[in-house]
Amino acid sequence: MKIGIVGIGLIGASLGWDFRQMGHQVIGVSRQLATCETAEREGICDRASCDLASLRATEIIFICTPIAAIVPTIELLIPHLDPATIITDAGSVKGAIVDRATELWPNFVGGHPMAGNSESGIAAFEKGLFADRPYVLTPILQTAPVALERVAELVRSLNCMIHYATPVQHDLAVAWISHLPIMVSASLIDACLHEADPTILDFAKKFASTGFKDTSRVGGGNPEMGMMMAEHNRDALLRSLYQYRDRLDMVIDSIETKQWTEIKDLLSTNQAIRPDFINCSALEQDA
Amino acid sequence: MKIGIVGIGLIGASLGWDFRQMGHQVIGVSRQLATCETAEREGICDRASCDLASLRATEIIFICTPIAAIVPTIELLIPHLDPATIITDAGSVKGAIVDRATELWPNFVGGHPMAGNSESGIAAFEKGLFADRPYVLTPILQTAPVALERVAELVRSLNCMIHYATPVQHDLAVAWISHLPIMVSASLIDACLHEADPTILDFAKKFASTGFKDTSRVGGGNPEMGMMMAEHNRDALLRSLYQYRDRLDMVIDSIETKQWTEIKDLLSTNQAIRPDFINCSALEQDA
Numbered sequence: 001m002k003i004g005i006v007g008i009g010l011i012g013a014s015l016g017w018d019f020r021q022m023g024h025q026v027i028g029v030s031r032q033l034a035t036c037e038t039a040e041r042e043g044i045c046d047r048a049s050c051d052l053a054s055l056r057a058t059e060i061i062f063i064c065t066p067i068a069a070i071v072p073t074i075e076l077l078i079p080h081l082d083p084a085t086i087i088t089d090a091g092s093v094k095g096a097i098v099d100r101a102t103e104l105w106p107n108f109v110g111g112h113p114m115a116g117n118s119e120s121g122i123a124a125f126e127k128g129l130f131a132d133r134p135y136v137l138t139p140i141l142q143t144a145p146v147a148l149e150r151v152a153e154l155v156r157s158l159n160c161m162i163h164y165a166t167p168v169q170h171d172l173a174v175a176w177i178s179h180l181p182i183m184v185s186a187s188l189i190d191a192c193l194h195e196a197d198p199t200i201l202d203f204a205k206k207f208a209s210t211g212f213k214d215t216s217r218v219g220g221g222n223p224e225m226g227m228m229m230a231e232h233n234r235d236a237l238l239r240s241l242y243q244y245r246d247r248l249d250m251v252i253d254s255i256e257t258k259q260w261t262e263i264k265d266l267l268s269t270n271q272a273i274r275p276d277f278i279n280c281s282a283l284e285q286d287a
Numbered sequence: 288m289k290i291g292i293v294g295i296g297l298i299g300a301s302l303g304w305d306f307r308q309m310g311h312q313v314i315g316v317s318r319q320l321a322t323c324e325t326a327e328r329e330g331i332c333d334r335a336s337c338d339l340a341s342l343r344a345t346e347i348i349f350i351c352t353p354i355a356a357i358v359p360t361i362e363l364l365i366p367h368l369d370p371a372t373i374i375t376d377a378g379s380v381k382g383a384i385v386d387r388a389t390e391l392w393p394n395f396v397g398g399h400p401m402a403g404n405s406e407s408g409i410a411a412f413e414k415g416l417f418a419d420r421p422y423v424l425t426p427i428l429q430t431a432p433v434a435l436e437r438v439a440e441l442v443r444s445l446n447c448m449i450h451y452a453t454p455v456q457h458d459l460a461v462a463w464i465s466h467l468p469i470m471v472s473a474s475l476i477d478a479c480l481h482e483a484d485p486t487i488l489d490f491a492k493k494f495a496s497t498g499f500k501d502t503s504r505v506g507g508g509n510p511e512m513g514m515m516m517a518e519h520n521r522d523a524l525l526r527s528l529y530q531y532r533d534r535l536d537m538v539i540d541s542i543e544t545k546q547w548t549e550i551k552d553l554l555s556t557n558q559a560i561r562p563d564f565i566n567c568s569a570l571e572q573d574a
Contacts, residue, residue: 114496134494165490173490176479181502182554183538188471189557189564190538191531192463203452203460207421208564209401214501215468220561223554231547241539244478248535251470251477252528260518267469267510270476274507277476277495 001154002027004058006073008039008048011090011113012064013125016044018158021127027054035122044125053080060154062111063089067228070097074104083107086147092174092225093232094138094167102140107147110138110167112174113160120222128159135160138167175236177277179229180244183237185219186226188212288441289314291345293360295326295335298377298400299351300412303331305445308414314341322409331412340367347441349398350376354515357384361391370394373434379461379512380519381425381454389427394434397425397454399461400447407509415446422447425454462523464564466516467531470524472506473513475499 001024005012008030016026020043028039028048036048047054055061055077063070070089077087088109091097098110114134135155139148156162165173195201219226230237254262288311292299295317303313307330315326315335323335334341342348342364350357357376364374375396378384385397401421422442426435443449452460482488506513517524541549 114494116497133496136494161493163490163493169487169490172482172484172487173494176482176487176491177495177499180478181475181498183535183542184471184475185502186553186557187531187534187538188468189560190534190553191467191527192564193556193560194530194534195459195463197459200456200459200463203450203456204463205563206448206450207401207423207460208464209420210403211468211505212464213565214504215472216557216561216564217501218498219554220557221554223551223558226554227547227551230542230550231545234542234545238539238542240478241535241542243481244474245532245535245539247474247477247481248470248528248532251474252525252532255470255517255521255525255528258518258521260514263517264510264514266473266477267506267508267513269480270473270503270507271510273476273480274503276492277479277503278500 001025001060002058003154004029004055004061005045006030006052006055006061006063006077007065007069007090008035008044008122009064010116010120010122010124010126010129012062013039013042013044013122014115014127014129015062015064015090015113015158017042017125017127018130019154020044020046022157027058029055030122038122042122042125044122052077056080056082058085060086060088060150063087063091066224067091067093067096067232071100071104074101074108078104086150088151092178092229094136094170095236096232098138098140098167102142106142107144109143109147109151110140110170111151111155112136112138112170113155114178120225130155131159133160134163136163136165136170138165138170140167171233171236172239175233175240179233179237180240182218182221182226182229183241184244185216187219189216189219288312288347289345290441291316291342291348292332293317293339293342293348293350293364294352294356295322295331295409296351297403297407297409297411297413297416299349300326300329300331300409301402301414301416302349302351302377302400302445304329304412304414305417306441307331307333309444314345316342325409329409329412331409339364343367343369345372347373347375347437350374350378353511354378354380354383354519358387358391361388361395365391373437375438379465379516381423381457382523383519385425385427385454389429393429394431396430396434396438397427397457398438398442399423399425399457400442401461401465407512417442418446420447421450423450423452423457425452425457427454458520458523459526462520462527466520466524467527469505469508469513469516470528471531472503474506476503476506 315332
């Protein structure tokens with residue numbers, strides 16, 4: 001199959017590598033010439049250029065740009081494509097994209113590969129990044145069934161766990177498990193930095209160990225990406241943040257009133273329930 | 288040197304192993320006979336029993352019990368010990384322990400090895416657990432200088448990074464980097480579980496990936512230990528929780544009022560500052 005990839009960052013490059021390994025032909029497009037050169041040299045793409053017209057003869061195109069560039073990229077692609085071409089995306093927010101993209105291109109299928117690492121850009125690409133990881137497809141009533149089936153077939157070949165959700169369901173769920181954790185985690189370092197005594201802050205930095213490292217990790221990731229998730233999934237994120245603030249207030253109240261069994265019950269529930277949120281392959285990496 | 292260890296869990300057993308490797312003689316005491324048997328069989332202690340009197344001839348005793356048992360253990364030890372014996376502890380809170388323990392035993396030195404993993408108990412013991420990790424000693428005015436120097440010398444031989452802090456400084460600092468993260472992390476799963484739509488909760492569980500895993504980890508740890516940290520470091524923890532809630536409110540306000548550059552600035556500061564909190568050996572493990 002002839003596959004196009006627009007945006008050769010962590011996700012685009014990792015998709016390209018895996019598809020080429022399976023024998024597909026991969027044509028890449030990036031805004032940066034240096035990225036195109038790297039993509040060809042590393043064997044991520046058969047050919048890569050800055051020219052969207054190079055995707056004319058592809059059968060499926062994966063748009064792996066930042067969220068804000070997805071719909072504009074489709075608009076720029078349209079003049080070059082045969083109407084049978086299927087377009088899918090890798091955006092981490094779907095409500096803001098799928099309706100508009102489907103209006104523009106009836107053969108559009110919303111997608112979200114839920115894989116990544118703490119890096120970004122082509123240099124961070126990983127072979128087999130998507131294996132055993134969730135890959136969400138978000139069809140709507142207007143989605144062409146044949147396009148959906150072809151995207152699913154290709155994605156399944158990456159050994160992902162495919163899930164189907166509406167864009168709204170997807171956005172509410174990722175607000176809980178992806179966007180809320182970023183804000184919760186970011187507020188942790190932010191709070192520490194407001195320690196008024198510089199000696200205490202200095203000790204805190206020296207004493208911080210794996211617990212602090214893990215809890216602060218996603219809040220210390222790519223700022224542009226975190227901001228875009230908040231901007232494009234604002235309502236669902238606020239809904240999760242309000243609930244989180246309520247639960248945090250309960251914790252504070254329990255500690256203020258010395259209800260230690262309430263704290264222990266909370267932590268016991270967490271310990272019991274957390275494995276439900278962690279799939280097997282993720283648990284294996286648990287320290 | 289003849290070293291005693293009371294409480295042969297993760298910390299006590301890992302200390303025992305390392306000390307024996309260096310040629311010291313290690314006598315262990317646990318409330319549970321099965322733990323004593325494991326300790327002897329695994330080479331963690333030369334001898335282990337349930338009898339505190341077995342520590343009579345030791346030169347330094349490490350009390351590695353849960354926080355609440357540290358001072359009571361010293362009271363029980365006193366009748367058996369020569370006054371020259373040095374006692375130190377491994378409690379993760381110091382203000383609640385050091386003054387009282389020093390009153391009881393002038394050769395007491397407060398300590399806190401800042402190492403661990405996600406497990407607890409003797410089965411979780413690790414060889415070389417303390418190497419390159421912070422080990423805080425918390426002398427007070429009444430601490431015997433010779434006792435402090437001997438504990439420091441022994442601890443240094445574990446290849447730890449030794450830090451000296453007052454009990455108050457220690458407790459304020461660990462509230463930031465250890466106890467606050469537990470409550471922040473625990474409130475995350477708690478908030479998710481209050482999602483009213485079971486379909487969304489189910490998707491959240493299925494979609495959760497490494498970001499959620501890391502942010503929820505310390506909140507899913509040992510409930511008893513988390514509760515005791517909160518109970519014995521209540522004031523410092525509340526101080527950190529209030530600051531955290533203020534910062535979270537700022538994040539919520541920025542999102543409500545669509546101040547996206549404020550969110551980006553927050554995340555950029557986090558990205559820039561986080562390495563200050565993460566020592567080199569911890570960064571190597573960063574995914």
